[in-house]
Amino acid sequence: DVKVTQSSRYLVKRTGEKVFLECVQDMDHENMFWYRQDPGLGLRLIYFSYDVKMKEKGDIPEGYSVSREKKERFSLILESASTNQTSMYLCASSFPATKGGELFFGEGSRLTVL
Amino acid sequence: QKEVEQNSGPLSVPEGAIASLNCTYSDRGSQSFFWYRQYSGKSPELIMSIYSNGDKEDGRFTAQLNKASQYVSLLIRDSQPSDSATYLCAVHNAGNNRKLIWGLGTSLAVNP
Numbered sequence: 406d407v408k409v410t411q412s413s414r415y416l417v418k419r420t421g422e423k424v425f426l427e428c429v430q431d432m433d434h435e436n437m438f439w440y441r442q443d444p445g446l447g448l449r450l451i452y453f454s455y456d457v458k459m460k461e462k463g464d465i466p467e468g469y470s471v472s473r474e475k476k477e478r479f480s481l482i483l484e485s486a487s488t489n490q491t492s493m494y495l496c497a498s499s500f501p502a503t504k505g506g507e508l509f510f511g512e513g514s515r516l517t518v519l
Numbered sequence: 520q521k522e523v524e525q526n527s528g529p530l531s532v533p534e535g536a537i538a539s540l541n542c543t544y545s546d547r548g549s550q551s552f553f554w555y556r557q558y559s560g561k562s563p564e565l566i567m568s569i570y571s572n573g574d575k576e577d578g579r580f581t582a583q584l585n586k587a588s589q590y591v592s593l594l595i596r597d598s599q600p601s602d603s604a605t606y607l608c609a610v611h612n613a614g615n616n617r618k619l620i621w622g623l624g625t626s627l628a629v630n631p
Contacts, residue, residue, distance in 0.1 A: 447623040447624065450619075463618070495562055506552075508563075508619070509565075510562035512562055
């Protein structure tokens, strides 16, 4: 059974804290993505990666960074959490470009920043 | 104009009816089209993909693509209460940095 696993389902952090969200996939996918989803705004792409050690900014990268040291693991980092980063964070993975729209999502991490 | 547009709904249909969900897109270079289902509090799940004009059927689901008119639709036959969810349309252009463009979704309620 293929899986994308996100490390935490629910997190509560304080403003200014450093937050790590980890994502691991077991499908040997090259592509990995981090989205946030907010009511009325839909899915917004934060960062993505098409290969190990490679990363590209998505549509809303400000306040975030990522790390991809191994093919199966893609981490999202909030260097200094702020209340406007309270959201549902979704990790996804996919095969290379020919099927780049067939995403497999993790269960999501709901982050609350107080 | 949004790149991918969907009617937000809610679309309400009785059990057993056909639910019709529509999506229009603006990028004529788009090549791949996807429908994802998202239950409340859950993550999106791919249910249909379509790459060429015409219809593609998978069980009770039929995806329809018309590139000339730039729309893609999803038909759900014999709708069940378990189909109640938000349906997200996503469009992919491999030349556009391979990013998916998402609609905001249509909420579907199937009433017993």
